[in-house]
Amino acid sequence: MKHTGITSALLGLLLMSCQASQTQYYEKHLVFPEGATLEQKVDMAAHLVPSRQQLQWQELELTAFLHFGINTFTNKEWGDGQEDPRLFNPTQLDAEQWARTLKEAGFKMVILTAKHHDGFCLWPTETTRHSVASSPWKDGKGDVVKELKEACDKYGLKFGVYLSPWDRNAECYGDSPRYNQFFIQQLTELLTRYGEIHEVWFDGACGEGPNGKKQVYDWDAFYTTIQRLQPHAVMAIMGDDVRWVGNEKGFGRETEWSATALVPGIYQRADSVNQALGLNNKTADLGSRDLLARAHELFWYPSEVDVSIRPGWFYHPAEDNQVKSLARLVDIYFESVGYNSVLLLNIPPDTRGLIHENDARRLHELGQYIDRTFATDYSLDGNRKITGREGDSFEIEIKDNASVNTLMLQENIAEGQRIEAFTVEASIDGSWRQIVQGTTVGYKRLVRFDDLVADKLRVTIDRSRANFSISRTGLFYAQPIIEATDTEGTALFTPKSCLLGEHKAPQAIDGDPSTVVYCEGLVPLIIDLGEAMTIKGFCYTPVAEGGNTEGTIFRYNLYRSNDGKSWERIVGNKEFSNIKNNPIPQYVLLENLPATRYLKLEPIEEINGKAQTSVAELGVMLP
Ligand code: FUL
Numbered sequence: 001m002k003h004t005g006i007t008s009a010l011l012g013l014l015l016m017s018c019q020a021s022q023t024q025y026y027e028k029h030l031v032f033p034e035g036a037t038l039e040q041k042v043d044m045a046a047h048l049v050p051s052r053q054q055l056q057w058q059e060l061e062l063t064a065f066l067h068f069g070i071n072t073f074t075n076k077e078w079g080d081g082q083e084d085p086r087l088f089n090p091t092q093l094d095a096e097q098w099a100r101t102l103k104e105a106g107f108k109m110v111i112l113t114a115k116h117h118d119g120f121c122l123w124p125t126e127t128t129r130h131s132v133a134s135s136p137w138k139d140g141k142g143d144v145v146k147e148l149k150e151a152c153d154k155y156g157l158k159f160g161v162y163l164s165p166w167d168r169n170a171e172c173y174g175d176s177p178r179y180n181q182f183f184i185q186q187l188t189e190l191l192t193r194y195g196e197i198h199e200v201w202f203d204g205a206c207g208e209g210p211n212g213k214k215q216v217y218d219w220d221a222f223y224t225t226i227q228r229l230q231p232h233a234v235m236a237i238m239g240d241d242v243r244w245v246g247n248e249k250g251f252g253r254e255t256e257w258s259a260t261a262l263v264p265g266i267y268q269r270a271d272s273v274n275q276a277l278g279l280n281n282k283t284a285d286l287g288s289r290d291l292l293a294r295a296h297e298l299f300w301y302p303s304e305v306d307v308s309i310r311p312g313w314f315y316h317p318a319e320d321n322q323v324k325s326l327a328r329l330v331d332i333y334f335e336s337v338g339y340n341s342v343l344l345l346n347i348p349p350d351t352r353g354l355i356h357e358n359d360a361r362r363l364h365e366l367g368q369y370i371d372r373t374f375a376t377d378y379s380l381d382g383n384r385k386i387t388g389r390e391g392d393s394f395e396i397e398i399k400d401n402a403s404v405n406t407l408m409l410q411e412n413i414a415e416g417q418r419i420e421a422f423t424v425e426a427s428i429d430g431s432w433r434q435i436v437q438g439t440t441v442g443y444k445r446l447v448r449f450d451d452l453v454a455d456k457l458r459v460t461i462d463r464s465r466a467n468f469s470i471s472r473t474g475l476f477y478a479q480p481i482i483e484a485t486d487t488e489g490t491a492l493f494t495p496k497s498c499l500l501g502e503h504k505a506p507q508a509i510d511g512d513p514s515t516v517v518y519c520e521g522l523v524p525l526i527i528d529l530g531e532a533m534t535i536k537g538f539c540y541t542p543v544a545e546g547g548n549t550e551g552t553i554f555r556y557n558l559y560r561s562n563d564g565k566s567w568e569r570i571v572g573n574k575e576f577s578n579i580k581n582n583p584i585p586q587y588v589l590l591e592n593l594p595a596t597r598y599l600k601l602e603p604i605e606e607i608n609g610k611a612q613t614s615v616a617e618l619g620v621m622l623p
Helices: 002-022 038-046 052-060 070-074 095-104 144-155 176-193 219-229 270-277 289-294 326-334 357-375 484-488
Strands: 029-031 062-066 109-115 158-163 199-202 234-237 297-300 303-308 341-346 386-388 393-397 403-411 419-428 431-438 445-453 456-464 468-476 497-500 517-520 525-533 537-541 553-561 568-575 586-589 596-606 612-615 617-621
Touching (some): 038 289, 052 234, 062 158, 095 109, 095 144, 109 144, 144 158, 144 176, 158 176, 176 219, 393 468, 403 419, 403 456, 403 568, 419 445, 445 568, 456 468, 537 596
Parallel strands (some): 062 109, 109 158, 158 199, 303 341
Antiparallel strands (some): 029 297, 386 468, 393 456, 403 468, 419 456, 497 525, 525 596, 537 586, 537 617, 553 568, 553 596
């Protein structure tokens, strides 16, 4: 028996090592063998994996672009290269303010336009006089690249450079060998003078037109220069590490394959192969099975979503009031980071050399929103690894009976991107109801759905290219956002009566926030609208800053009823975020609520953990 045991253990080990050695992974690129079947291709695609630096880059999630340069001072989006460098004169340039603002908002890397299409260099290059060295800023002794890199190091941010291949100032542009040399020298300066560089961004834009200068770039030489000088950097857009998502609006594809048949532009065959396959960066489908059937090779070439916080990429004073709203930025976040992409959000420093107050405020709000949304994971055991095969399901238990509206799924992409389709169901009162269906997952998929109170979710992986491996799941509640502009004009409907516990509380519905009701204990507030009506949400107004805020509700449940006797819970264990530090009216949207007469706001926790309740105003929003 003993003997047999050892033998079978050895056999098991042998088998395991055989199996292990059979699993072949392809780093960054693979070529399908001649005559490969679709099944073989799908299996190979499932084993295409990112390089180490691609993986590290993907994990950054949130990265920032800073478009700053001579255009900032000429108020243009594209300079023509003829600008007087003396126009470059920021009065208060403070790279630490840039880095600090971005760091506090949760960004992990900053990419600076070291040279845009106008050819003006933000560092004192030896290649041209069209640079900061010819400007009055710091008497021509300044170096924006250096200042920002030092600030990034101080704040623990990674640093990347944008270097435009298209150069409208360089006299040698169009004389291909000479310009390539010139460009490599610029690249070499940037990659050797400032320590570690994590991303090199080569813009594909060129506005020369058919009669303009024709420059044939030596991508191989650019590539080997980066490999030699900064082997850990990723090469973006015209490089083969990071792919442009295909728009500058900030939206990724819901079905986003990092394993794609699109050949990166730096390869000579790119145009012919991509044309034959009918592909470019904007194509909706870059990696489906249909495409695999026609493709000869695949690249791990993940998507980067670049978008500006303002309409333009560079600073224009006329756009000071056109900074994207928080709601828009949050949508962008969900449809980039949440769609298997990295977000590259541009914030253009102004002519002072500062991130403008309006942009800084919005970044702060965005950072807080993301932090708060993902601070509480309502799933039990979100960090457990889940593996399985096509058709398998797994369940996610929901903690505290909380209402949730966001599911996070992450594939272990170190083993490849495999999931092609999934279904999410919720167990409500003992029966399963389908909530949403999705396609790809990849590094991260944030699935949004209507607010939901359920015992658990069930996720079924309907289609997978090989056995799937999920590294992380999570369940969150993303607060609806009502913009200041939306809410300012929002008139509240005054309920007919209000009870605090058993006592009438007319002060809570008198339209005057200075009249406050306090009471001992965590006591529910009940409002009666007089008749059942369609409502859009409710608003709890706490005692304002400076007043006696004891009893301010922090966490709550909300119930609805039409007879004041039987209650349905519609919001479970929610918080009025930041109400302690910023006690402003709390607008809460309620979606798809049937006509309702009574609402009950039940406090679960007071801001300081006391058993007290207070309210300045309570009202509802009508559609
Ligand atoms: C484009 C450029 O032309 C814009 O000016 C901006 O730099 C954007 C990120 O890429 O191609």
